[in-house]
Amino acid sequence: MASQARIRPSEFGIVEKLGKLNWALVTVLALLGCVGYLVLYSAGGGSHEPWAWRHGVRLVFGLGVMLVVALVDIRFWFRWAYVFYALAFAMLLGVEIVGELSKGAQRWIDLGLFQLQPSELMKVGLVLCLARYFHSAYLDEVKSLFFLAVPLVCIALPAVLVLKQPDLGTSVMLVGCGAALLFLAGVRLWKFGLAIAAVAAALPVAWASLHDYQRQRVLTFLDPETDPLGAGYHIIQSKIALGSGGVWGKGFLQGSQAQLSFLPEKQTDFAFTMLAEEAGFAGALVVLLLCLAVVALSLVVALRCSHQFGRLLAMGIAVNFFLYVLINVAMVTGLIPVVGVPLPMISYGGTAMITTLLGFGLVLSVDVHHTTNIPRFPTDL
Amino acid sequence: MQHHAADRTKSFTRRALFVGVAQTALFGLLAGRLWQLQVDEAPRYSLLAEENRVSQRLTVPPRGRIFDRNGVVLAKNTPSYRVRIIRENTRDLEATLASLARLLPLDQRQIDEIIRTARTQRAFLPVLVREGLDWEEVTAVAVHSPHLPGVVLDSTLLRTYPQGEVLAHVLGYVGPPNKEEQAADPDPLLRLPEFRIGKNGIEHSYDRELRGRAGRRRVEVNAIGREIRELDRDDGEPGHDVRLSLDMELQQFCYERLSSELSASSVVVDVNSGAVLALASVPSFDPTAFLGRLSHQQWKEWRDSPRTPLVNKCIRGQYPPGSTFKMVVALAALEAGLVTPGYDVFCGGFTSLGNARFHCWKSHGRMALFEAISQSCDVYFYDLARRVGVDGIAAMSRRFGLGSPLGIDIPGEQPGLVPTSQWKRDTLGEPWQRGETLVIGIGQGFMLTTPLQLAIMTARMCNGGRAVEPWFVRDAREPLPEFGSIGVSKVNLDLVLEGMHRVVNAQRGTAHRHRLALPEVQMGGKTGTSQVRRITRAERAAGLHKRRDRPWEHRHHALFVCYAPTKAPRYAISVIVEHGQSGSAAAAPIARDIMLKVLELDPSGRSLSVSL
Numbered sequence: 001m002a003s004q005a006r007i008r009p010s011e012f013g014i015v016e017k018l019g020k021l022n023w024a025l026v027t028v029l030a031l032l033g034c035v036g037y038l039v040l041y042s043a044g045g046g047s048h049e050p051w052a053w054r055h056g057v058r059l060v061f062g063l064g065v066m067l068v069v070a071l072v073d074i075r076f077w078f079r080w081a082y083v084f085y086a087l088a089f090a091m092l093l094g095v096e097i098v099g100e101l102s103k104g105a106q107r108w109i110d111l112g113l114f115q116l117q118p119s120e121l122m123k124v125g126l127v128l129c130l131a132r133y134f135h136s137a138y139l140d141e142v143k144s145l146f147f148l149a150v151p152l153v154c155i156a157l158p159a160v161l162v163l164k165q166p167d168l169g170t171s172v173m174l175v176g177c178g179a180a181l182l183f184l185a186g187v188r189l190w191k192f193g194l195a196i197a198a199v200a201a202a203l204p205v206a207w208a209s210l211h212d213y214q215r216q217r218v219l220t221f222l223d224p225e226t227d228p229l230g231a232g233y234h235i236i237q238s239k240i241a242l243g244s245g246g247v248w249g250k251g252f253l254q255g256s257q258a259q260l261s262f263l264p265e266k267q268t269d270f271a272f273t274m275l276a277e278e279a280g281f282a283g284a285l286v287v288l289l290l291c292l293a294v295v296a297l298s299l300v301v302a303l304r305c306s307h308q309f310g311r312l313l314a315m316g317i318a319v320n321f322f323l324y325v326l327i328n329v330a331m332v333t334g335l336i337p338v339v340g341v342p343l344p345m346i347s348y349g350g351t352a353m354i355t356t357l358l359g360f361g362l363v364l365s366v367d368v369h370h371t372t373n374i375p376r377f378p379t380d381l
Numbered sequence: 382m383q384h385h386a387a388d389r390t391k392s393f394t395r396r397a398l399f400v401g402v403a404q405t406a407l408f409g410l411l412a413g414r415l416w417q418l419q420v421d422e423a424p425r426y427s428l429l430a431e432e433n434r435v436s437q438r439l440t441v442p443p444r445g446r447i448f449d450r451n452g453v454v455l456a457k458n459t460p461s462y463r464v465r466i467i468r469e470n471t472r473d474l475e476a477t478l479a480s481l482a483r484l485l486p487l488d489q490r491q492i493d494e495i496i497r498t499a500r501t502q503r504a505f506l507p508v509l510v511r512e513g514l515d516w517e518e519v520t521a522v523a524v525h526s527p528h529l530p531g532v533v534l535d536s537t538l539l540r541t542y543p544q545g546e547v548l549a550h551v552l553g554y555v556g557p558p559n560k561e562e563q564a565a566d567p568d569p570l571l572r573l574p575e576f577r578i579g580k581n582g583i584e585h586s587y588d589r590e591l592r593g594r595a596g597r598r599r600v601e602v603n604a605i606g607r608e609i610r611e612l613d614r615d616d617g618e619p620g621h622d623v624r625l626s627l628d629m630e631l632q633q634f635c636y637e638r639l640s641s642e643l644s645a646s647s648v649v650v651d652v653n654s655g656a657v658l659a660l661a662s663v664p665s666f667d668p669t670a671f672l673g674r675l676s677h678q679q680w681k682e683w684r685d686s687p688r689t690p691l692v693n694k695c696i697r698g699q700y701p702p703g704s705t706f707k708m709v710v711a712l713a714a715l716e717a718g719l720v721t722p723g724y725d726v727f728c729g730g731f732t733s734l735g736n737a738r739f740h741c742w743k744s745h746g747r748m749a750l751f752e753a754i755s756q757s758c759d760v761y762f763y764d765l766a767r768r769v770g771v772d773g774i775a776a777m778s779r780r781f782g783l784g785s786p787l788g789i790d791i792p793g794e795q796p797g798l799v800p801t802s803q804w805k806r807d808t809l810g811e812p813w814q815r816g817e818t819l820v821i822g823i824g825q826g827f828m829l830t831t832p833l834q835l836a837i838m839t840a841r842m843c844n845g846g847r848a849v850e851p852w853f854v855r856d857a858r859e860p861l862p863e864f865g866s867i868g869v870s871k872v873n874l875d876l877v878l879e880g881m882h883r884v885v886n887a888q889r890g891t892a893h894r895h896r897l898a899l900p901e902v903q904m905g906g907k908t909g910t911s912q913v914r915r916i917t918r919a920e921r922a923a924g925l926h927k928r929r930d931r932p933w934e935h936r937h938h939a940l941f942v943c944y945a946p947t948k949a950p951r952y953a954i955s956v957i958v959e960h961g962q963s964g965s966a967a968a969a970p971i972a973r974d975i976m977l978k979v980l981e982l983d984p985s986g987r988s989l990s991v992s993l
Contacts, residue, residue: 138385138389139385139388139389139392140385180400183396183400184393184396184397184400185393186389186392186393186396237433239418239426240426240429240430240433241426241430242415242418242419242426243418243419243422243423243425243426243427243429243430244423244426244427244429244430244431245419245423246419246420246423246427247419247420247423256430256433256434256601257430257433257434259603260433260434260601260602260603260604260609261603261604261605262430262433262434262603262604276415276419280419281415281416281419281420284415284419285412285415288408288411288412288415291408292404292405292408295401295404295405295408296401296405299397299398299400299401302393302397303394303397303398308389308390308393311393311397312393315397315400318404319400319404322404322407325408325411326407326408326411329411329414329415330411330414333411333414333415333418335414
């Protein structure tokens with residue numbers, strides 16, 4: 001607490017900060033949210049109820065949160081990075097213990113407007129944590145295996161907890177995001193090779209520890225036609241919806257697969273399918289390009305940032321967003337098993353959108369404060 | 382320090398750009414996958430989406446009607462009102478059913494059953510509450526419909542038979558198709574729960590004409606099968622009407638006339654075309670009983686009755702023809718050149734073969750062909766049969782259509798039996814006995830015929846020896862087939878017909894009492910009495926075989942075949958009264974009355990002043 005008082009006043013005022021805000025990124029994210037509104041309006045059968053309206057409210061709230069986070073001095077986030085990680089981890093552990101005790105599957109905290117999933121918050125927490133850790137590291141230190149033990153534990157702990165929930169998708173995302181940050185921080189490539197070899201060796205063990213339904217998902221993914229009415233139904237119907245959408249789509253509210261309920265989970269995991277059925281390949285490509293724009297704008301933010309914390313933070317958040325899109329779209333197009341990852345900004349679901357916007361709030365903050373000098377050690381803040 | 386920071390920045394920039402390129406590449410991969418699904422394979426998936434979305438619903442077309450030769454309706458479709466309930470449209474299923482129960486007779490058990498059915502199926506599917514509503518119930522439900530949410534009142538077509546039991550055997554009935562019928566017929570109609578297929582009689586034989594072609598509705602359905610909207614429809618084709626050769630007025634008359642007996646049957650055919658004008662079997666059954674739920678007790682009663690109401694005795698009843706067979710024996714002898722009309726035999730009441738005596742029903746004295754037929758002398762025919770032999774008689778029988786099905790266009794026809802020496806060796810493993818030939822000579826023993834066969838046999842005798850076959854339905858656009866000759870000379874046929882003429886019209890003919898009381902039209906005929914069981918020596922000695930008080934099932938069958946007019950024959954009739962005891966007393970008067978009715982209905986005979 002005492003150190004907080006030592007943060008020097010920011011060099012810019014609020015109005016100045018707003019002017020320096022990366023409005024392109026804000027616009028693209030808001031656009032994606034609006035696309036989500038339209039998709040959910042259609043998913044509701046041409047109605048604001050039950051999804052579109054709440055999605056809109058959350059979008060406005062989330063954009064508000066994003067702007068507030070963006071205007072907060074980047075040194076504040078640097079200062080509180082570990083605390084944020086620790087809080088998210090505590091919540092994750094908390095729901096895990098409560099869930100374990102009540103034998104229930106509830107892994108969230110009900111906040112009224114949305115149900116907060118600590119695992120989503122953890123994604124931002126992990127990025128903050130690793131960004132701060134590597135900010136203080138010399139390139140030589142990064143080369144030491146011993147130095148990497150701390151971040152590896154930081155990645156592994158939440159990943160294992162989330163995997164136990166069980167949430168394979170989020171777990172993969174945490175590991176993927178962590179790995180990307182390690183790579184960006186300068187960890188040598190051969191170490192990744194070693195890790196991949198270790199994972200390959202551990203695969204049989206992991207297979208044995210998977211839940212039956214997870215194994216089933218992997219198996220039906222490999223050959224969905226074996227169980228067309230059971231586990232393979234989702235992916236078959238999703239491919240039919242996508243394929244029948246064609247180049248230009250069936251038109252807004254006209255997707256027979258989605259409107260006639262052949263497409264399951266059209267408001268969450270398969271929202272992209274619904275969009276691609278009604279808006280066609282053209283519409284799907286536009287959304288993919290919007291997502292790519294988000295990633296590219298974040299990359300620009302990272303590249304022009306003067307401090308390592310900001311660079312890693314911006315890249316980490318962008319990679320996280322990228323992984324969301326990659327896994328979701330690959331999942332609905334039948335490239336990977338259905339692991340239950342939503343499409344951020346478009347799928348119905350509060351936590352994913354709020355944490356995404358929270359994360360990009362940090363990216364915007366990095367951009368606003370890209371020239372701010374963050375010393376290697378917080379005592380100098 | 383500065384050096385380190387610059388290194389780190391350089392490393393980061395390199396790696397960040399690498400990550401950016403990798404991300405762009407992976408997005409490219411996703412776009413490629415989308416291209417593959419949405420552009421390359423779009424036609425295939427569009428088809429699958431259509432298959433998902435569009436469901437074909439078949440509708441049952443109205444079944445064709447059945448008319449008699451004069452356009453009288455024999456089978457039609459009557460609207461039947463039914464009440465159904467759709468769960469999702471009711472606010473409270475139980476309360477709605479309780480309100481309905483005040484309007485319709487519904488007991489608690491039925492209500493519970495309806496609720497159970499409604500709960501186990503999709504909420505938008507209707508559940509049948511009650512069908513066959515009468516008009517009062519229909520109006521009651523209609524008036525209260527605003528207070529009965531989810532209750533649907535509509536009508537279906539029910540097959541009805543205005544002629545009831547009189548035509549039950551000919552028309553048959555309809556019912557839901559069974560598994561075998563579904564397996565044998567690819568028509569999609571058979572998969573519909575409302576469809577009814579012809580189960581017997583004309584309904585069965587002409588089912589394909591009567592059923593029509595299924596209508597098709599293409600509807601959009603959602604994943605759980607709920608209809609969203611109708612895309613298009615094809616009403617299909619209603620079934621074709623079928624017109625029978627039958628004359629309903631005559632059929633009605635036959636049925637009522639036969640009803641004076643416990644169990645009897647009669648067939649009337651046109652001798653030149655083979656058209657069946659009446660085919661009546663008494664007793665019969667109510668065909669509407671098969672539409673609803675037939676009670677097990679009623680079914681058992683019908684099945685087990687010795688009067689066999691469920692059996693169409695005209696085509697399924699097999700009886701020894703008795704003396705009605707004597708013309709065939711006479712023709713066999715005449716055609717073989719073994720006898721002449723003047724050939725005579727002395728009848729002393731019996732004939733002997735080895736130790737056995739073969740009795741006649743009385744002592745006739747000297748008999749030639751005409752007397753032997755008209756007075757039905759057994760001894761004369763024992764003699765002829767012995768001369769011709771069993772195989773000669775069998776060959777002649779087959780020319781007249783005996784011993785095999787005639788191919789009438791309703792199912793279930795029995796072949797009867799014309800025994801030969803070969804047949805006995807094959808089936809019983811015993812050689813033919815000479816005495817058995819004598820018994821065949823008077824139409825007894827192994828010989829079996831159906832009333833239909835006897836009518837056709839008579840027709841072939843009086844139509845100049847043409848092999849007519851019986852039918853109900855003919856395509857009006859096609860001419861009648863030319864019936865081939867049975868290969869019996871006209872001269873010999875005329876000799877036999879003269880004998881038959883004398884049966885009815887000669888003073889001592891066995892059916893003289895039942896001749897037509899008409900000035901210019903006469904009929905020819907032949908009585909027959911066939912033994913149900915062998916008369917034992919003791920019974921004959923005691924005269925028991927002629928007593929009227931024997932148990933009904935032990936009495937002889939009474940038969941009569943006839944044709945008219947004798948000058949230019951047009952109609953042939955056979956009548957069999959089961960256990961009627963005597964052909965001349967029981968069967969002949971019925972046949973006479975039917976013949977009078979036939980002649981009255983004859984277009985060229987309507988001028989005749991017939992008084993019954």
